[in-house]
Amino acid sequence: MGPFYLMESETEAKRLLIKSDHRKTAVQLKATGILSLEDGALVVDAGSGVGHVAEVMGRLLKQKSNSPHVTLLDYSADRLAEAKQRLLADQQVNYQYVSCDLGHIPLASESVDYLFCRFVFEYLADPQTVFNELYRIVKPGGKLVIGDLDYNCMTHYPLYPKLEEGLFSVVRILQENNLLDPHAGRKLYSFFHRAQLADIKVHFYAHHLFYGELSEADEFNWLAKLDRLMEHQKKGTIQFDFDLMGFKNLFLDFLKSPGRFSYTPLILVEGRKPE
Numbered sequence: 001m002g003p004f005y006l007m008e009s010e011t012e013a014k015r016l017l018i019k020s021d022h023r024k025t026a027v028q029l030k031a032t033g034i035l036s037l038e039d040g041a042l043v044v045d046a047g048s049g050v051g052h053v054a055e056v057m058g059r060l061l062k063q064k065s066n067s068p069h070v071t072l073l074d075y076s077a078d079r080l081a082e083a084k085q086r087l088l089a090d091q092q093v094n095y096q097y098v099s100c101d102l103g104h105i106p107l108a109s110e111s112v113d114y115l116f117c118r119f120v121f122e123y124l125a126d127p128q129t130v131f132n133e134l135y136r137i138v139k140p141g142g143k144l145v146i147g148d149l150d151y152n153c154m155t156h157y158p159l160y161p162k163l164e165e166g167l168f169s170v171v172r173i174l175q176e177n178n179l180l181d182p183h184a185g186r187k188l189y190s191f192f193h194r195a196q197l198a199d200i201k202v203h204f205y206a207h208h209l210f211y212g213e214l215s216e217a218d219e220f221n222w223l224a225k226l227d228r229l230m231e232h233q234k235k236g237t238i239q240f241d242f243d244l245m246g247f248k249n250l251f252l253d254f255l256k257s258p259g260r261f262s263y264t265p266l267i268l269v270e271g272r273k274p275e
């Protein structure tokens, strides 16, 4: 059995595809130096899901290199199979698919030139172990990039008291059960600092930023999050000490109201492993 992933579901592949934005991902990869890599560099997409990041990596690397190498790591063999299906047509990129827990990666130490891991730390019960493992496989002089959200799902206005209470209770229960860290983003720099990475830089982006009419993609994404909570409650994997269904309906109505403003910051940290 793989690690517990809060969002696990048959529709997770669809959610990841719908919510992914190629343009934003390309901006983040370029800002953290993917285009400065030398020919033959090994690039890793850690916690790849269905390979959206890997796809953008391949597209960017092809501008510079004839046969770039991109390895996708994810514990979900199903999502990796879907990634393979989607990336199969691109014969110019040498894609490898490795199904593993990021706490135990079957790649040689000091073998990777550039590793990007985004929207994964928020779900980890033991982020230090995964950080150590990502650090282990990066070459001396290689680049480690980890990004995650801060105030995850929490920043909306105007939230009336009952709704705010429900939202904060959901987040608290997930956090107490080690299923979601809503402040994973702000904690990333400490990992890099403690491990004494060189040339640390922190980038700051708006991930969610929506107001006015809710887009279909945002509606699908938020509904999926709420549905996962309902399923976990039904299965008994998470106990909510309040009316979760009532909260879900109120929150969806709130999200659909065009007067609502919502945003979530994304914090992306890069550092170089010392030579």
Ligand SMILES: C[S@@+](CC[C@H](N)C(=O)[O-])C[C@H]1O[C@@H](n2cnc3c(N)ncnc32)[C@H](O)[C@@H]1O
Pocket: 003, 005, 016, 020, 046, 047, 048, 049, 050, 052, 053, 073, 074, 075, 076, 079, 100, 101, 102, 103, 117, 118, 119, 120, 123, 124
């Ligand atoms: C939200 S998706 C992130 C997709 C992609 N990184 C992105 O930025 O769009 C999180 C992925 O991390 C994977 N994941 C979560 N915990 C993991 C672990 N401990 N080991 C390996 N994969 C994990 C999940 O299977 C899922 O596909």
